[in-house]
Amino acid sequence: MSPYCARLPRCDRFGELPVEIVDLILANLSNSDIISLRSTCRSYNGYFSQRLVHRIATESTTEKLLGYLRTAIKNCLHRPLSLLLAEKQALADIKTELKETALHMAANDNCAFAARKLVDADANLEAVTKYGWTPLMEASRFGHVGVVKILVSAEATVNYQGFHGWTALHLAIRFNHPKVAEVLLGAGANPDLKDNDRSRSGGGKVKAWGAI
Secondary structure, three states, X not given: OOHHHHOOOOOOOHHHOOHHHHHHHHHOOOHHHHHHHHXXXXXXXXXXXXXXXHHHHHHOOHHHHHHHHHHHHHOOOXXXXXXXXXXXXXXXXXXXXXXXXXXXXXHHHOOHHHHHHHHHOOOOOOOOOOOOOOHHHHHHHHOOHHHHHHHHHOOOOOOOOOHHHOOHHHXXXXXOOHHHHHHHHHOOOOOOOEOOOOOEOOHHHHHHHOOO
């Protein structure tokens, strides 16, 4: 820990310092020091978070940024995610080795807040992973109704046929998510589209659910 941080760990009146002084102090701290100081000084928690995220967004490698982004989305950390996107909007469409975007992560991890933030940041709704999945297909596969609603409201393509010719509706049926199927059908999903095995996305199950 730097000597700057060592002198301030219990300073409950740190929030009374001028912003310029705080900036000078933070400029001499490492990221770990800022985290330590943030945990002991409540007055400037928001300011520390913003400063730390700014440093992460401007100094980190793409790999590290993806790691921070994935952690924020997986744990649905609202403020860090908002700050990250505000600092670097390009994060909305940055891709992993498997060509996953942040929107795919939000769909997988059922973080509706992240999905909404990313849609508002003009994230690519039609981004496709290495295996042919769109964010809507991922959300449908896991039965994440809230995320599905956000994506269809943003006009994500509901009848896109990806891996094996499956659509989001195929996946909702295959993995037994009737509520998702209902949302998709309401958004114009075609129950008669056939996958590569000539199976219809509607099938008997959707009829049994009463969705069509």
